[in-house]
Amino acid sequence: MYTNASLKEIRATYAQHLVPQLVTAVVIIDDDLNIQYLNSSAEALFSKSLNRLYQQRFLSIFTHCSISTERLIQVLKTGQDFTDSDVVLEFIENYHITIEVTASVALFNDKEHILLECKQIDKQKQISAEVFQEQQWEAARDLIRGLAHEIKNPLGGLRGAAQLLDKELNPDQQEFTSMIIEQADRLTNLVDRLLGPNQLPRLEMHNIHEVLEKVRQLVSMDNVNQIEILRDYDPSIPDIEIDTEKLQQSLLNIIRNATQILDESGVITLKTRIATNQTINGKQVKLAVKISIIDNGPGIPAEIQDTIFYPMVSGRDDGTGLGLSIAQTLVHQHKGKLSCHSYPGRTEFTILLPLPKRV
Known part of the structure; x- marks a missing residue:
C-alpha cells in the first residue's frame, strides 16, 4: 500500500524522467506569461533552448501568435482548459508554423502555472488543405467554364442580331444598337477572362x-x-x-x-x-x-x-x-x-x- 508521501515521490520521479522525453512540446508559463520550463520537444519546436528562453515573456518570442494574452490569463483566472487546433506562430526569423495547443492549469514549484501542450500539425494540415482546395478550385473552374460557354453562345447571337438591326435603322436610332454591341463585347471579354489562359506554357x-x-x-x-x-x-x-x-x-x-x-x-x-x-x-x-x-x-x-x-x-x-x-x-x-x-x-x-x- 502506497502512502501519500511515496505517491508524491513517484509522481515527481515520473515527471522528472518522462516529461522531457515526450514527443509533445510542453511549455510552462507563470501568471506574468514568462517561460518557466520547456521540455526537449518544445526546444526543438521553437529552435531555442530553455537557457535562452527562461523568464522571457512567452508571446514575445514570436512576431505574431494567434492566441491572445487575455485568453492565456483567463485559463489561470477561471481554471478552464481550452484547446485550439489552428494556432499560427510567426517567428522573428520570418518563418511560421501551425500547431495544436491545449492550455490548462498545473502546479509547478507549488504554485499554479499555465501548462501548454503543443503539437505541430503543418504537414497534416497542409496536405489536407491542399487536397480540399485543389478539389474546390477545380470544381469552381469547371462550373465557370460551363457557365462561360452558356453565356457566350447567346451573346454571339445577340451581337449578330444587333448588327443586322443596325443596318435597318436610321442614324438617330443606331446609338441603341451600338450600345448593345458594345455591352455584348464587354461581357464576352469578361467571360474570356473568367475562362483564363488556355494555352500551355512554352517552357x-x-x-x-x-x-x-x-x-x-x-x-x-x-x-x-x-x-x-x-x-x-x-x-x-x-x-x-x-x-x-x-x-x-x-x-x-x-x-x-x-x-x-x-x-x-x-x-x-x-x-x-x-x-x-x-x-x-x-x-x-x-x-x-x-x-x-x-x-x-x-x-x-x-x-x-x-x-x-x-x-x-x-x-x-x-x-x-x-x-x-x-x-x-x-x-x-x-x-x-x-x-x-x-x-x-x-x-x-x-x-x-x-x-x-x-x-
Missing part, C-alpha cells in the same frame, strides 16, 4: 531573377504611392524551365494587388530561395525554387483566405477577383504551387516551382 531555360527584375521595373513605372520594392535574391539559384511571359503575368497580378492596398509607408519584398523536401500538388519534390512576395499591408480578411484563389473572390470592393485566380492557373501550368499566408502587417504569397532532377 525554356531562364534565370528567375531576370523575370523578377522585369516585373519590378514594370511595377516601379506605375508606382503612384512610391511603395518601396526590396530585393532579397539567392544568386546561386540555377536556370529553370519557365514560360517567362506567363510567370511574369502571374507575378504582376500578385504584386499589383499589393500595390493597390499599400500607402506611402508600404514595402514589398521580392525574395528567392532554394526550398528542400516540398510537397507540390500532392507530390514530394526534393528541390524547388521558392519565390516570395511579401508586403506589410493590412492583410487579407480571414473569411476569404481559404478562397482567395477562386474566381470572383476579392478582398477589395472594386476588385474583380480574377487576378489571383489567373495567377494560380499560370503557376499550375508550370506544375508549381501558389499559396498565401497573411495576418495584419504581413502578407506573403509563395510560388514553388520544382527544379528538375540533375543527371
Whole structure:
C-alpha cells in the first residue's frame, strides 16, 4: 500500500524522467506569461533552448501568435482548459508554423502555472488543405467554364442580331444598337477572362531573377504611392524551365494587388530561395525554387483566405477577383504551387516551382 508521501515521490520521479522525453512540446508559463520550463520537444519546436528562453515573456518570442494574452490569463483566472487546433506562430526569423495547443492549469514549484501542450500539425494540415482546395478550385473552374460557354453562345447571337438591326435603322436610332454591341463585347471579354489562359506554357531555360527584375521595373513605372520594392535574391539559384511571359503575368497580378492596398509607408519584398523536401500538388519534390512576395499591408480578411484563389473572390470592393485566380492557373501550368499566408502587417504569397532532377 502506497502512502501519500511515496505517491508524491513517484509522481515527481515520473515527471522528472518522462516529461522531457515526450514527443509533445510542453511549455510552462507563470501568471506574468514568462517561460518557466520547456521540455526537449518544445526546444526543438521553437529552435531555442530553455537557457535562452527562461523568464522571457512567452508571446514575445514570436512576431505574431494567434492566441491572445487575455485568453492565456483567463485559463489561470477561471481554471478552464481550452484547446485550439489552428494556432499560427510567426517567428522573428520570418518563418511560421501551425500547431495544436491545449492550455490548462498545473502546479509547478507549488504554485499554479499555465501548462501548454503543443503539437505541430503543418504537414497534416497542409496536405489536407491542399487536397480540399485543389478539389474546390477545380470544381469552381469547371462550373465557370460551363457557365462561360452558356453565356457566350447567346451573346454571339445577340451581337449578330444587333448588327443586322443596325443596318435597318436610321442614324438617330443606331446609338441603341451600338450600345448593345458594345455591352455584348464587354461581357464576352469578361467571360474570356473568367475562362483564363488556355494555352500551355512554352517552357525554356531562364534565370528567375531576370523575370523578377522585369516585373519590378514594370511595377516601379506605375508606382503612384512610391511603395518601396526590396530585393532579397539567392544568386546561386540555377536556370529553370519557365514560360517567362506567363510567370511574369502571374507575378504582376500578385504584386499589383499589393500595390493597390499599400500607402506611402508600404514595402514589398521580392525574395528567392532554394526550398528542400516540398510537397507540390500532392507530390514530394526534393528541390524547388521558392519565390516570395511579401508586403506589410493590412492583410487579407480571414473569411476569404481559404478562397482567395477562386474566381470572383476579392478582398477589395472594386476588385474583380480574377487576378489571383489567373495567377494560380499560370503557376499550375508550370506544375508549381501558389499559396498565401497573411495576418495584419504581413502578407506573403509563395510560388514553388520544382527544379528538375540533375543527371
